[in-house]
Structures are given as C-alpha cells and as structure tokens.
Amino acid sequence: MADTERFDEPEDLDADGLPGRRRVKQQDRTTKTRDDILLVAREEFAANGLSGARVDAIAERTRTSKRMIYYHFGSKEGLYLAVLEHAYTGIRKVEAELRLADGDPVEAMRRLIGFTFDYDEANPDFIRLVTIENIHRASHMRQSSSLGRLNVSIIDTIAAILRRGQETGVFRREVDPIDLHMLISSFCFFRISNRHTFGHIFGRDLGEATMRSRHRVLLQDAVIALLKDPQPGGNEPEEA
Amino acid sequence: MADTERFDEPEDLDADGLPGRRRVKQQDRTTKTRDDILLVAREEFAANGLSGARVDAIAERTRTSKRMIYYHFGSKEGLYLAVLEHAYTGIRKVEAELRLADGDPVEAMRRLIGFTFDYDEANPDFIRLVTIENIHRASHMRQSSSLGRLNVSIIDTIAAILRRGQETGVFRREVDPIDLHMLISSFCFFRISNRHTFGHIFGRDLGEATMRSRHRVLLQDAVIALLKDPQPGGNEPEEA
DNA sequence: GACTAAACGAACCGGTTCGTACACTTTTAG
DNA sequence: CTAAAAGTGTACGAACCGGTTCGTTTAGTC
Numbered sequence: 001m002a003d004t005e006r007f008d009e010p011e012d013l014d015a016d017g018l019p020g021r022r023r024v025k026q027q028d029r030t031t032k033t034r035d036d037i038l039l040v041a042r043e044e045f046a047a048n049g050l051s052g053a054r055v056d057a058i059a060e061r062t063r064t065s066k067r068m069i070y071y072h073f074g075s076k077e078g079l080y081l082a083v084l085e086h087a088y089t090g091i092r093k094v095e096a097e098l099r100l101a102d103g104d105p106v107e108a109m110r111r112l113i114g115f116t117f118d119y120d121e122a123n124p125d126f127i128r129l130v131t132i133e134n135i136h137r138a139s140h141m142r143q144s145s146s147l148g149r150l151n152v153s154i155i156d157t158i159a160a161i162l163r164r165g166q167e168t169g170v171f172r173r174e175v176d177p178i179d180l181h182m183l184i185s186s187f188c189f190f191r192i193s194n195r196h197t198f199g200h201i202f203g204r205d206l207g208e209a210t211m212r213s214r215h216r217v218l219l220q221d222a223v224i225a226l227l228k229d230p231q232p233g234g235n236e237p238e239e240a
Numbered sequence: 241m242a243d244t245e246r247f248d249e250p251e252d253l254d255a256d257g258l259p260g261r262r263r264v265k266q267q268d269r270t271t272k273t274r275d276d277i278l279l280v281a282r283e284e285f286a287a288n289g290l291s292g293a294r295v296d297a298i299a300e301r302t303r304t305s306k307r308m309i310y311y312h313f314g315s316k317e318g319l320y321l322a323v324l325e326h327a328y329t330g331i332r333k334v335e336a337e338l339r340l341a342d343g344d345p346v347e348a349m350r351r352l353i354g355f356t357f358d359y360d361e362a363n364p365d366f367i368r369l370v371t372i373e374n375i376h377r378a379s380h381m382r383q384s385s386s387l388g389r390l391n392v393s394i395i396d397t398i399a400a401i402l403r404r405g406q407e408t409g410v411f412r413r414e415v416d417p418i419d420l421h422m423l424i425s426s427f428c429f430f431r432i433s434n435r436h437t438f439g440h441i442f443g444r445d446l447g448e449a450t451m452r453s454r455h456r457v458l459l460q461d462a463v464i465a466l467l468k469d470p471q472p473g474g475n476e477p478e479e480a
Numbered sequence: 481g482a483c484t485a486a487a488c489g490a491a492c493c494g495g496t497t498c499g500t501a502c503a504c505t506t507t508t509a510g
Numbered sequence: 511c512t513a514a515a516a517g518t519g520t521a522c523g524a525a526c527c528g529g530t531t532c533g534t535t536t537a538g539t540c
Binding site for chain 2: 050185189193229
C-alpha cells in the first residue's frame with residue numbers, strides 16, 4: 001500500500017503549524033520529476049496519440065523509470081490527463097496576461113488576433129493534444145475538475161474590445177464574443193492542425209514565413225472587415 | 241501465394257479477348273464485400289484512430305471475417321489507406337459537381353460557403369479521418385498514388401467566382417483562392433473537429449440548430465465583407 | 481463431373497504493452 | 511537514532527492484437 005493513491009496533486013503543504021523547511025527540498029525534487037515526466041509525455045502523446053503513445057517509450061526518455069510514472073500518475077490515462085491539464089493551464093495563464101483593454105479597438109483586435117495566431121504557431125504540441133482529445137470526444141477533459149474551474153478570460157477581453165468598438169462607432173455589427181473567438185481560433189488552429197494534409201493536397205508548405213505573415217494579416221483583415229460591416233447578414237437563395 | 245498482392249484495386253477486367261460475362265457477378269460480390277468492410281472500417285477508424293482501431297472489432301461487425309480484411313487489404317494500414325482514399329474520392333466527386341460559374345458573384349460565393357459548411361456538418365467521419373491523418377503527418381496520404389492524382393476543382397470554382405467579382409467591381413480585394421478556401425474550410429472544419437473540447441470549455445452545444453445557422457451566416461458575411469473591403473491589409477503596431 | 485482459383489473460417493503464434501510484485505534506498509518525523 | 515513514509519529500479523506476468531497457417535467451401539470453366 002501507500003503505493004497507489006499518490007497521484008493527482010501534491011497535497012502535502014505541511015498541515016501543522018511548523019514550517020517544515022526540510023520538506024521543501026523533497027517537494028522540489030518531486031515536482032522536478034513530475035515535470036520531467038510531463039514534458040516527455042506531452043511530446044509522446046502529441047506525436048502518437050493516446051493509444052499510439054507507449055509508456056515504455058516515455059519512461060526511457062525520462063531520467064526516471066516507468067515505475068515512477070505509475071507512482072505519480074496512476075495510469076496511462078492519468079498521465080495523459082495531467083498532460084492535458086498542464087497544457088491548458090499554460091495557455092490560460094498567458095491569455096490572462098493580455099492587456100488590451102485600452103487604446104484603439106481596431107488595433108486592440110488586431111493585436112488579439114495576432115496573439116492567438118502566434119501562440120498556435122509556437123505551440124503545435126498543444127494543438128495536437130487538443131486534436132487528440134477531440135478524437136476521444138473530450139471524455140478525459142470532462143473527468144477533470146481542474147479543467148472545469150479554469151475560466152476563459154480571453155472571451156472577456158474580446159467582449160471588452162467589442163463593446164468599446166461599438167461605443168466608438170467603428171464596429172457597426174454586433175457579434176457574439178464566443179462566436180468571434182471561434183472564427184479566429186479556427187483559422188489559427190487549422191493552419192497548424194491540418195498543415196500536413198492541406199499542404200500535401202495543395203502543394204504548399206504552410207510553415208513558410210511569407211505565407212505565415214500573409215495569413216496573419218488576412219485573418220486580421222477579415223475580422224475587422226466583418227466587424228465594420230453594417231449588414232446584418234444577407235440571405236442566400238435556396239437551392240436552385 | 242496469390243494471397244498477398246491482391247489488394248489495391250480491382251485490376252481484373254478480363255485481360256483476354258473473351259467477355260467473361262460470368263465474372264461480373266463474382267466481381268460484384270467482391271465489390272460488395274470490400275465496400276462492406278470499408279464502411280465498417282471507416283467508422284472504427286474515425287471513432288478510435290489508427291492505433292486505437294481494432295481489426296478484430298472491424299471484422300466482428302462485418303459480415304465477413306478478419307481473414308478477408310487481410311485478403312483484400314493486406315494490412316491494417318492498407319485498410320486505413322483504402323478508407324482514406326475512399327473518403328477523399330467522395331468529397332472530390334461532390335465538389336466537382338458544383339455549378340456556380342454563372343450568376344451574381346456574391347450569391348455564388350455564399351452558396352459555395354454554404355456548401356462547404358453543410359458538407360462538413362453532414363460528414364463528421366470524414367472530418368475525423370482527416371484529423372487522424374494529420375496526427376500521422378499525412379504519411380499515409382503521401383504513399384497513395386490515387387490521392388495524388390485527384391485534382392481539386394473547388395479551387396478553380398473559387399477562382400472563377402473571384403475573377404467575376406473583380407470584373408463586376410463588387411470584390412475590391414484580391415485574395416489567393418487557396419487562402420480563401422482555407423479561411424472557409426477552417427471554420428467549417430473546426431466546428432466539427434473541435435466541437436467536443438470547444439463545446440465543453442464554453443458550455444455550448446455546437447450541434448444545436450440555431451447556432452448552426454448563425455455560424456453559417458457569420459462565415460458567409462465575414463468572407464463577403466473581406467472581399468468587398470478595399471483596404472490592402474493594415475499594419476498592427478509592434479509590441480508596446 | 482473434374483478441375484481451378486477465388487473466397488472464406490477457425491485456430492493459433494509471436495511480439496508488444498500496460499501494469500504490478502518485490503525488494504531496496506532515501507527522506508522525514510519524533 | 512529509529513521507525514515510518516516516500517521514492518525508486520528490476521523484472522515479470524497476463525492480456526491483447528496484428529498477422530499467418532492451413533484447410534474448407536463456393537463459383538466459374540472445360
């Protein structure tokens with residue numbers, strides 16, 4: 001016993017009054033080990049998917065052993081979930097640091113789009129993890145309490161920019177912030193997630209720098225054009 | 241022998257001069273068997289990914305046996321590739337039937353977007369297969385000769401609409417047709433591919449009908465607004 | 481009816497993979 | 511200092527799974 005039931009969080013912040021200065025070192029080392037495993041596991045899961053990933057392969061590339069993976073994370077799925085949570089926590093933290101409340105709404109919106117674009121570009125592993133989780137119909141994500149708690153500040157940021165733009169009069173169309181976030185995200189995400197099939201079919205390397213900057217501006221322009229457009233959505237005639 | 245090297249296409253159109261009318265029935269049955277396997281395999285692969293899919297599971301749900309899968313397709317990967325080719329052939333065929341050359345460019349563009357939107361919505365399994373193939377970095381796709389031959393008529397269609405719009409003067413911006421296709425596709429694709437994670441995080445059911453039609457119009461409006469917009473792409477100031 | 485080749489089924493094999501038992505060391509608490 | 515608790519490595523088991531072997535049935539040909 002004491003072998004199982006260890007995973008799922010540190011939980012050992014000296015409960016009693018005494019400081020337990022000694023414990024810090026151990027705690028520190030444990031965190032290091034966990035993080036080391038987490039990093040390698042992220043790569044492995046991102047590269048091969050959940051069932052494609054090999055626990056042994058992860059263990060080999062870690063400075064610890066497979067035994068430790070099960071000690072800390074309980075199971076392959078437990079490890080996967082931890083990786084997923086870790087990745088999401090990462091982006092949420094960065095998103096929360098966005099400070100775009102002031103200044104020209106158009107410029108702020110361009111910035112925000114540029115940020116999302118760059119983040120996805122810089123974090124293909126995160127994109128892959130999300131993709132994989134979708135293949136599994138977000139079933140692991142749903143089991144996670146920590147992922148449920150995370151609030152998504154980027155929506156508030158978008159909403160704020162939108163409101164200011166409407167007050168100023170530059171944005172003449174009302175758009176749901178989440179819808180807009182989806183419009184932005186989808187393009188940024190797709191560029192990374194589908195780069196291989198899309199690139200192959202159309203004979204393009206989506207990683208190329210010139211294309212990257214062209215796409216970045218394209219998305220920004222499209223969103224701005226949409227927001228400035230007064231037209232409340234035209235009808236298309238039904239099937240001829 | 242004669243056991244391997246059977247897969248990869250019918251190839252048995254009576255080589256000699258004799259008609260071989262009888263053969264038709266047999267050929268027919270073979271096609272039925274193959275298609276039966278292909279259908280079940282598509283579901284299994286779409287549901288569980290390449291390594292997650294179980295050949296035994298596919299065999300069980302087929303009216304034939306595992307033996308037949310290997311008889312017809314050679315290997316698990318061979319089967320997967322066949323499924324992928326089949327799926328791509330499907331959409332290419334439908335795309336080629338689009339007739340949008342005439343009429344109002346704006347209306348034609350709305351139609352085209354609506355078509356892509358609806359196709360993705362109606363074929364989640366296809367979306368999943370593409371997703372899975374991207375996880376594997378399109379490595380199987382690259383091995384396929386049949387997928388290389390397929391030309392993508394939708395790009396020509398887009399280009400034609402764009403040209404007409406520019407001639408008419410309604411479209412004031414020049415956009416690369418493939419870029420535009422990507423902008424359209426990404427949104428339609430994302431709505432399906434990421435519906436689970438996105439839905440969970442934002443507490444939304446992306447399958448809901450009201451949201452579906454709202455998103456459909458949103459994308460159409462965004463693209464049209466972009467195309468009408470004369471501005472050749474504004475700069476965003478660098479990091480403050 | 482005799483013959484051939486394709487279509488098929490059951491049982492099986494060998495390698496892989498997740499997870500664990502056991503034995504051992506290190507750290508922390510009293 | 512001592513005992514409990516936490517951390518660690520090795521080696522292995524049991525299930526699983528892709529792929530094959532071998533033999534049988536069916537369809538078509540002469």
